[in-house]
Structures are given as structure tokens and as C-alpha cells.
Amino acid sequence: MANVAITGAGRGIALELARQHVAQGDRVYALARDPAGAEALNALAAQSNGLLSVHAMDVTDDASVKAGAADTGAAPIDLLYNVAGILGTPGAQLESVDWAEFDQSIEVMVKGPLRVLLAFLPRMQAGSKVMNISSQLAASTWPYGGFYDYGAAKAGLNRMMRSVAIDLKDRGVIVGLIHPGYVQTDMGGAGADITPEDSATGVRKLAEGWTLDRTGGFYKWNGEEHAW
Template identity: 65%
Template sequence: MANVIVAGASRGIGLELARQHVEAGDRVFALVRDPDNAGELPGLASSSGGKLTVHAADVTSDSSVADAAKSVDADGIDYVYIVAGIVGKMEPMLEPGDWDTFDEAIEIMLKGPLRVLRAFLPKLSEGSKVIAFSSQLAASTWPYGGFYPYVAAKNGLNRMFRSVAIDLKDRGIVVGTIHPGYVQTDMGGPDADITPQESASEIRKLAEWWPLDKTGDFYKWNGEPHAW
């Protein structure tokens, strides 16, 4: 049985990761911003026989994430999935305007993963895996424009987590980022390539396999290395 953190577990791939880990017999601690508005997650928790509990955690708040970590009654954590994210403005932001969307993207998708990792670091040890969700849009191979806040946050996440991976390698902790695929979620839409079930299933295999000598790398959901 593994102890699993899913940050951003109320819907989409995060919800499916929580569901699949529960079905596999693991103990899941599901972190969500608002437990009272967490979709199917409370029902999954109530039917899990205590294998899944829901914890309030706003990844934009140091104190909220720290409180969530204190509420997790596990001595050690095997997997930390950091899924929470937003799309933000799609169009190019070339004209003067407010920075609210940009700031929100940085808080949630760049600072947020580091907040989660720092809060749970005392519960991580040799063999623990920390996997943050990035995107193909973060890579230099992405051929389109736009999405300025999103691509800035995700690209920064990739490089930041590579630095974190270097700093934690001597402790045997694997850190990496993934592109979860073009998935049929609220973000990807109904015409996306794969289902949340398919993405989560392959991500779990990748997480289980991910060796220490590949820490800091960026992978696709199906286990293929992703070009930067």
C-alpha cells in the first residue's frame, strides 16, 4: 500500500488518479481548494472505506498548504501528484493591461507546486516521487503563440523542478514534470485525444517506474521523454 497525495483532486485527471489509487488499495490524501465544492470527490471518499480523505488546500496560500500537510496522518508519502492548474487568457497579451491573469497563473502553477513540495518535504524520503503537471505548451517545440501566462508558468515549473531535483537527489527523492496528454477534461474539452482514465492509468505506471537517474526530466503521459 502506498501513501499518495493528489493536489487538485476535485475533477479531471486529479480525480481519476485518486480513484485509481484507491482501487489499487492505496491510501489517498486528496487536496482541494474547497471541499464543499469538490464534485464527485466526497462521494468517492465516503465509499472508500477510509482509504481516501479530503483536505482543504489552496495552493496559492502558504498557510493553507501547511495546514493541509499537518492534517495528513501518514509518517511517509510515496507519491505526490501536483495537478492543480488554470488555462488563463489564450490570446496574446501584447497590449498594456492588468496583470491579474498572469499573477494568478504564476501563483497556482509555479509557486503552487513548490508550496506543496515544501510543505510535504518532511514526509518524503528515499524512493518518494514528486510529479508536477506541466504541458506540451511549456516546450520550445510548441509551434504556436498565445497563452502567455500559462506557458510562462509551465516553462518556469519545468526548469524550477529540475533545480529541485538536483537539490534532492542525494536524499533519493525523485522529482519531475509531465505533459498529461490532450485530455477530455474541462480544460481539454470533449474532443480531446484521450480520456482522464487513460491518462491517469499511464501516469501511474510512469510514476511507479520513474528511477532516480531520471530525476528532473520531463515526460509525456505515456512514458516517452518530452523535448524541451
């Protein structure tokens, strides 16, 4: 049984990751900005025979992150998924960039994962893993324009976590970056390519097989290495 912490667990890929880890008997700490409004997550907790607990955490707020991590207790953390994210305004034009929205994307998807990692790091040991949900939009191979704040945030996440991977390698803590696919979530929309179940299954299997020699790498949910 692994101890698993998941941010953004109220919906989408993170909710499905929580469901799958509970199904395989793991202890799951589900972290959500609005636990009271996370009906599906609370229902999963009620049916989990104590394997899943729900904890409040706003990844943009340092005090909330520290309090949320403390609320999960003192057990070692074997696997942390940084999933919480926002899309911003994908159709925004260059001349109408919303700077407040841009700043929010950086807070959620760059600073947020680092805040969460630092809050749980004292409970990690050799073999612990930090899996970060990135995006194909972070790569230089993305062939379209737009997505200014989202793309910048995910690219920043990749570069930042590659640095973290270097700094934590001697401790044996493994860091990964994963493009989860184009997923049928609130963010991806109903017309996206794959289901949350398919995405989470791939992400989970990747995480389970990730080794220290690949720390800092960027992979797709299907196991393929992703070009930067």
C-alpha cells in the same frame, strides 16, 4: 500500499488519479481548494473504505498549504502529485495581457507546487516521488503563439523542478515532469484527444516506474521523453 497526496483532486486528471490509486489499494490524501463543492471526490471518499480522505488546500496560500498538509497526519508520503492548475485566457492577444491573471497562473502553477513540496518534504524519504503535471506548452517545440501566462508558468515549473531534482537527488527523492496529453477535462474541453482515464493511467504508470537516474526529466503520459 503507497501513501499518495494529490493536489487539485476535485476534478479532471487529479480526480481520476485518486480513483485509480484507491482502486489499487493505496492510501490517498485528496487535496482540494473547495472540498465542499467537490461532489465526485466526496462520493469517492465515501465509497473508499477509508482509503481516501479529503483535505482543504489552496496552493496559492502558504498558510492553507501548511494547514492542509498537517491535516493529512504524519504518515510518510511515498508519492506526491502536483496537479492543481488553471488555464487563464488562452485566446488572449499580446496587447491585452491580463497581469492579474498572469500573476495568478504563477501563484498556482509555479509557486504552488513548490509550496506543496516543501510542506510534505519532511515526510519524504529515499524513494519518495514528486510528480508534477506540466504541459507541452512549456517546451520550446510548441509551434503556436498565445498562452502567455500558462506557457510561462509551465516553463517556469519545469526549470524550477529540475533544480529541485538536483538538490534532492542525494536524499533519494525523485522528481518528475509530465505532459499529461490533451485531455477531455474542463480545461481541455470535450474535443480533446484523450480521456482523463487514459491520461491518469499513463501518468500513474510513469510515476510508478520513475527511477532516480531519470529525476528531473520531462516525459509524456505515454512514456515518451518530451523535448524541452
